[in-house]
Amino acid sequence: xxxxxxxxxxxxxxxxTTAKTAVKKATTTTKKTTTKAxxxxxxxxxxxxxxxxxxSGNKKIGTLQKEFNKKFPYIRLxxxxxxxxxxxAKGETITQIDADKTLASVRRADSGGDISISGNKKIKSLExxxxxxxxxxxxxxxxxxxxKRYYTSGSDDEKTLASFNAECEKDGCKKGVAR
Numbered sequence: 150x151x152x153x154x155x156x157x158x159x160x161x162x163x164x165x166t167t168a169k170t171a172v173k174k175a176t177t178t179t180k181k182t183t184t185k186a187x188x189x190x191x192x193x194x195x196x197x198x199x200x201x202x203x204x205s206g207n208k209k210i211g212t213l214q215k216e217f218n219k220k221f222p223y224i225r226l227x228x229x230x231x232x233x234x235x236x237x238a239k240g241e242t243i244t245q246i247d248a249d250k251t252l253a254s255v256r257r258a259d260s261g262g263d264i265s266i267s268g269n270k271k272i273k274s275l276e277x278x279x280x281x282x283x284x285x286x287x288x289x290x291x292x293x294x295x296x297k298r299y300y301t302s303g304s305d306d307e308k309t310l311a312s313f314n315a316e317c318e319k320d321g322c323k324k325g326v327a328r
Contacts, residue, residue, distance in 0.1 A: 204264040206256065206283075211248030211328075217266065218327040221310055223317035225326055227300070228279070229286040231257065237286075237300075245328065246285075257284025268311030272301050275310065289313065294321040 202216050210228050217226040233243040246255050253261075262282040266275060272289045279287035288300040289310070305313060318324075 200267075202266040204252070204266060206253030206261060207251055209249060209251050210246055210255075213252070214248065214327045218325060220266075220268070221314040222324045223291065223314050223322045224310070225290045225292075225328065227288040227290045228252075229288070230255065231280070231284050231286050233286045248328065252283055252285070255285065260284040266310070268314075269309050271307060271309055272313060273306040276306070291317045292323040292326045294323065296323070 200220075202213070202220060204213060214226050214228070218224075228246050229243055230246060236243050260281075260283050264275075264278045264282050276287045276289065279285050289305075290298060290300050291313075292298050301308075301313065308316070
């Protein structure tokens with residue numbers, strides 16, 4: 150009888166070892182899964198940073214400017230009627246369109262469509278899109294630390310919105326000036 154007891158004990162020991170191995174494999178698998186899962190959320194904030202701002206005719210100008218300023222806090226988006234371009238060329242002062250109006254209510258009659266604004270878009274491209282899609286004069290503006298307000302021009306128009314915003318931050322421009 151003693152040999153039977155030993156034989157019976159060995160398979161039981163193997164089952165325990167097998168059970169322990171299964172637990173170890175499950176733990177290892179769980180750890181790997183957890184590691185992969187932890188890596189995925191780290192990628193999500195990057196996606197949020199590159200989130201685009203959708204611009205359609207039914208959006209209010211004030212809402213658009215606030216969204217723009219939230220994404221790019223050191224620069225702002227000025228939106229004007231198309232005739233303001235000639236006034237600027239003559240050195241005249243211009244005023245922005247009322248923030249409570251929608252783009253559809255102020256755009257050129259033969260225009261319409263949507264624009265997407267992202268950090269990798271060049272300033273000149275965005276300004277041109279407002280002209281072609283909505284028939285409106287748009288300018289990327291900034292306010293210096295001293296409170297002086299400027300429009301971009303020349304080589305600044307070649308920069309992306311994100312890089313120009315970072316440059317304005319570095320230069321100490323005012324933050325959060327939406328209009």
